[in-house]
Amino acid sequence: MLDVAEAARASVATVSAVINGTAGVSPELTQRIETAIRDIGYKRNAIARSLKLGTTRIIGLTVADITNPFFTDVVSVVQEVLHRAGYGVMLCCNDEDVETQDEQIKLLLDRMVDGLIIAPAGDDANLKRILSGTSIPVVLIDRVCDGVDTDAVVLDNQRAVFDATTYMLELGHRRIGYISGSLDTSTGRDRLAGYHQALEAAGLPADDALMRLGNFREADAYNAAMQLLTLPDRPTALFSANNLMVIGVMKAIRDIGLSCPEDVSVACFDDFPWADVFRPQLTTVAQPVRAIGEQAAQIVLDRLAGRLADAPPRRLTLQGRLVVRSSCRPL
Amino acid sequence: MLDVAEAARASVATVSAVINGTAGVSPELTQRIETAIRDIGYKRNAIARSLKLGTTRIIGLTVADITNPFFTDVVSVVQEVLHRAGYGVMLCCNDEDVETQDEQIKLLLDRMVDGLIIAPAGDDANLKRILSGTSIPVVLIDRVCDGVDTDAVVLDNQRAVFDATTYMLELGHRRIGYISGSLDTSTGRDRLAGYHQALEAAGLPADDALMRLGNFREADAYNAAMQLLTLPDRPTALFSANNLMVIGVMKAIRDIGLSCPEDVSVACFDDFPWADVFRPQLTTVAQPVRAIGEQAAQIVLDRLAGRLADAPPRRLTLQGRLVVRSSCRPL
DNA sequence: TCAGCTAATCTAAACGTTTCGAATAAGTCA
DNA sequence: TGACTTATTCGAAACGTTTAGATTAGCTGA
DSSP states (O other): OHHHHHHTTSOHHHHHHHHHTOSOOOHHHHHHHHHHHHHHTOOOOHHHHHHHHTOOOEEEEEESOTTSHHHHHHHHHHHHHHHHTTOEEEEEEOTTOHHHHHHHHHHHHHTTOSEEEEOOOSOOTTHHHHHHTOOSOEEEESOOOTTOOSEEEEEOHHHHHHHHHHHHHHTTOOOEEEEEOOTTSHHHHHHHHHHHHHHHHTTOOOOGGGEEEOTTOHHHHHHHHHHHHTSTTOOSEEEESSHHHHHHHHHHHHHTTOOTTTTOEEEEESOOTTTTTSBSOOEEEEOOHHHHHHHHHHHHHHHHTTSSTTOOOOEEEEOOEEEOOSSOOOO | OHHHHHHTTSOHHHHHHHHHTOSOOOHHHHHHHHHHHHHHTOOOOHHHHHHHHTOOOEEEEEESOTTSHHHHHHHHHHHHHHHHTTOEEEEEEOTTOHHHHHHHHHHHHHTTOSEEEEOOOSOOTTHHHHHHTOOSOEEEESOOOTTOOSEEEEEOHHHHHHHHHHHHHHTTOOOEEEEEOOTTSHHHHHHHHHHHHHHHHTTOOOOGGGEEEOTTOHHHHHHHHHHHHTSTTOOSEEEESSHHHHHHHHHHHHHTTOOTTTTOEEEEESOOTTTTTSBSOOEEEEOOHHHHHHHHHHHHHHHHTTSSTTOOOOEEEEOOEEEOOSSOOOO
């Protein structure tokens, strides 16, 4: 910038004014400065600017697993919205590990991000403390976290699983196996609650033997499904609490020599773009991924623009949608 | 830091020395400063540090489509490796649009990233110019770009498609439809070349009517497959040049009332984690995604550490692997 | 003519670090 | 004792911006 100033026989202050369109600068000088900028190929240094302004125009984004299509879709939308608003996105993923998550959030805060969107991995006792020092907008997506009282956009998980389970019950299934996500997450707990609620509403007792922990991972779900399918009185249907796990479930079904939906019906949380071209065509609970991402990004932007000023934390709850295909058969 | 210095009755210089372990500071003073840091809850400002040091410890990463499982896997690995080395990752995706890509790269450079990993969308005439100003390490992945002479890690696309096509030929297929990616990309061109090469090796003429442009997108591939499948003498096999497009291909097959592999055999580029549990179990060309991500990240780290000093640009070419499943039947 | 105004431009401080060289104190040796 | 070392510690400049306030010049109108 000093170079530009010298070349244009002006001061750095005036150059700055021209670049930012701040003060009135005479047409001739503006002209001179602009050509100097072009000649020299000057680019303003965003770091110095950030230091002075106290704002980086970067939003931190942490998700548990960027390999998971659900998170991917959300990240993609968040990215799009924030980019359009002139913000950059710093992405971290932590492989569902709370410790790395903490590490990464600290790093993001050190790097002075202007806002934070977090899809928390599990219940994080430290999260509250880590965030307590800062005053930047934070929004939780997908999962909420005990004691962390910030904006959040989540799904009505219980309701969604209630609907899916009820659908299976209506098909006549009575022994419905449930492959649960980690109960350290709000989603894991809420989804399980929906399953229990549906059983109860149908007047069925909850049989603990039919519930297995899959921890949102394919491998764990495979083992869980294996256990359920080798039960003396095996379930006629299985529900998987997320997308990754249903792959494990299908692998177990295949390996045990059964087929879906003939021998065992399957439904799961989270939809796939390819779900209606491969067989079995999975019946799923589709999340409104675009809406989740858009809302989360928008809340951050609103907070940053001071639009929500000091409104209390908002908790947005969106609804899932049961997409019935052909992986569940009537009993 | 000034606060810490005052609290510890020391100078900022000494505080800095303690934090960075730079100079010898007496045990007592070190002690005093460390407790002051803890008491005050001081965090060093990474922005100011970056300004002074001229390094941000952030690597920019742009990919065409973060929704594509291939890119997702690569991003995930890159992320992991760089994080472990203490670098943050700024992610951009541009939806296969060259203009937004340019925009984003400029933004990343303005933000003073220390390095750049680019999976370029299409041939980008401006990329060379945009990158010309900088001296940071740049590595291209997946695709290369005319005139952009930097490190790159790519796949031997031609060979991979040659293998896949040859496999189909060996099954007896003679009319193999090819759904191509955009020919504005090196991958699009190289893969098509592999197809042609295989036909030629088998002594078959290349029939232009059997090649359609799918532009790496599901919708375009759907239309392309529709055209091929309604040809008077329709192909007995289809090859899709990437993962997204094969979904469109399968949709077309379904909508036209055919089935795979009975009526038409299908193979595609890029593997899916679920490919062997849903039917048809797709025969695919699997890319070594982990290796690609690791190598790309490692090259950036090596360059940054000065290990590769001023070695000429390295072009790493990895090999794909044909994973034979059951979506192609012998004719 | 000159006080008072406006418009254009500039000077210099600030943002929070790092680091070079200087200053101080303490110890060593002739 | 005084010159020389060594170990600590510090002052101040620098990184590249932004911006408040100062300065200057040119007008206006009494």
